[in-house]
Amino acid sequence: MLIAHFDLDSFFVSVEILNDPELKGKPVIVGGGERGVVSTCSYEARKYGVHSAMPMKTALRLCPHAIVVGGSRGEYSRYSRWVTEIIAAKAPLFEKASIDEFYIDLTGMDKYFDPFQWTVDLRQQIINETQLPISFGMASSKMVAKIATDEAKPNGYLHVPAGREQEFLAPLSVGKIPGVGAHMREVLKNIGIEKIGDVLHYTPVQLEAHLGKWGPELWEKAQGIHRGTVEPYHEQKSVSTETTFNENRTDVEGMLNDLVGMTEKIAYELRQDNKMAGCIAVKIRYPDFETTSKQTTIPYTFYDDELIPVAKELFMKLYRKGTPVRLMGVRVSELTNEAVQTNLFSNAEKKSDLYKAIDSVKNKFGKGMIGKATGKKKS
Structure with a gap:
């Protein structure tokens, strides 16, 4: 398989900046009131430890000079549709995973064109037409492509060639693997696993003894093995x-x-x-x-x-x-x-x-x- 994963960088913040350019370069938090939570925030705010789903009170304590905006749902929907239309016009098969996230299946397309250059060109078209920053990762599976996108941010791209998945994943925090949250990271740390490469020091049987059924699955993911497929996007439903x-x-x-x-x-x-x-x-x-x-x-x-x-x-x-x-x-x-x-x-x-x-x-x-x-x- 050959999968490209697109993710609009700090999407809600990026839209707010387009509507109010004076916000550019400033710590911006999108979310609701003091009793609400952070929906997303600019990279300037992230430097202070602010992150999505954090209580607003905590975020403002960490970054008291942040600019808080309530969010423009209609505008987010409009820009999301715009990007979707651009991708739909070009991509042979794509999945809209969320309002700002897309997977494109380019398997077999190397017979007709260079898939990597095609994806680079598509990203540039999205940037040129919408003015939104967007990153992508390309790999042999959805999981590795998504992790590659995270590593390429902000506003960049990264290709992990087939066969080099382990090399790419090994030095990364085990928390980069989908499903490994704070509690699981602590459990893994207690058995000497902090990097993804550390997982492969164990056999699937040993991991199952420590983690139950999740153990063998974690072992596969650490090698870059993921069998998820791109689900076709049907807008007309x-x-x-x-x-x-x-x-x-x-x-x-x-x-x-x-x-x-x-x-x-x-x-x-x-x-x-x-x-x-x-x-x-x-x-x-x-x-x-x-x-x-x-x-x-x-x-x-x-x-x-x-x-x-x-x-x-x-x-x-x-x-x-x-x-x-x-x-x-x-x-x-x-x-x-x-x-x-x-x-x-x-x-x-x-x-x-x-x-x-x-x-x-x-x-x-x-x-x-x-x-x-x-x-x-x-x-």
């Missing part, structure tokens, strides 16, 4: 629901109530699948079967209170006042699993907990148990 009324309707308030219920249903399904939508559409069919629809792009979300106002607005723009309606539908598309990254802002943690509680009740007692007051159907 969607979730939709629609209803044909028993009688043609003209009661706008009642139809809006039904629209709320339909949107809640879709939002619930998104959360169950841990997907977010970047586009929402409303459809109306009239008695003569004329069907019209209107859609708009939105910051990625799976929350009722963010989808419902947009759905209502689309309906009001689309509906021909006084004209009976036969069918109504709602559809969301541009689905992605970027939920975690786009939800590290102000009140997102509280909101996430609230919706988890609501969904828990729905899962236990049925989807119709809880809904917006305006979305309840008349008995």
Whole structure:
């Protein structure tokens, strides 16, 4: 296999700097309030020990002169789509792993062109068109390519040729291996493993005795062996629901109530699948079967209170006042699993907990148990 891994450097910060160039070169933290967490931060802030997912209070104690910005979710979505479109137009097979991270499978492409130079050129095109810094790593597996990207940052690239994976990995901290967190690093340190190369001083059987089933897997990863494949990115997947009324309707308030219920249903399904939508559409069919629809792009979300106002607005723009309606539908598309990254802002943690509680009740007692007051159907 030949895999390239792209990662937009400090993506949220980079977008904020494009929107406000005065932030360039300064310690910038993107996140929510004093009670929130750090979503990402500039390299200037990282020098003080600030890192993603750190409590904001801790970050400001380490770097009291940092500039804190709340985050521009809509802008992040827009730039992410822009980069996705550039890659989609060029890459034979790619996976969008998150809002700012991509894998490209270039296996077999060396018959037609130099894959490394092709990837260098693609990176430069992204930089030229979006002005965003981006790094990439290239290797024989997704894991090694991702580690190579981390080593190439900021704004660089690194190719690990096939057969040289162990040589590349050996001097790196064992914490560079995916799945090795702080606790596991401490466990490994106690048995003399601090660098990835140290892992190979043990046999898989010995590691299993210390670490259980994780031992042999760690031994393989230390050699650069990883069997993960690039999962094709499908932007056109969607979730939709629609209803044909028993009688043609003209009661706008009642139809809006039904629209709320339909949107809640879709939002619930998104959360169950841990997907977010970047586009929402409303459809109306009239008695003569004329069907019209209107859609708009939105910051990625799976929350009722963010989808419902947009759905209502689309309906009001689309509906021909006084004209009976036969069918109504709602559809969301541009689905992605970027939920975690786009939800590290102000009140997102509280909101996430609230919706988890609501969904828990729905899962236990049925989807119709809880809904917006305006979305309840008349008995």
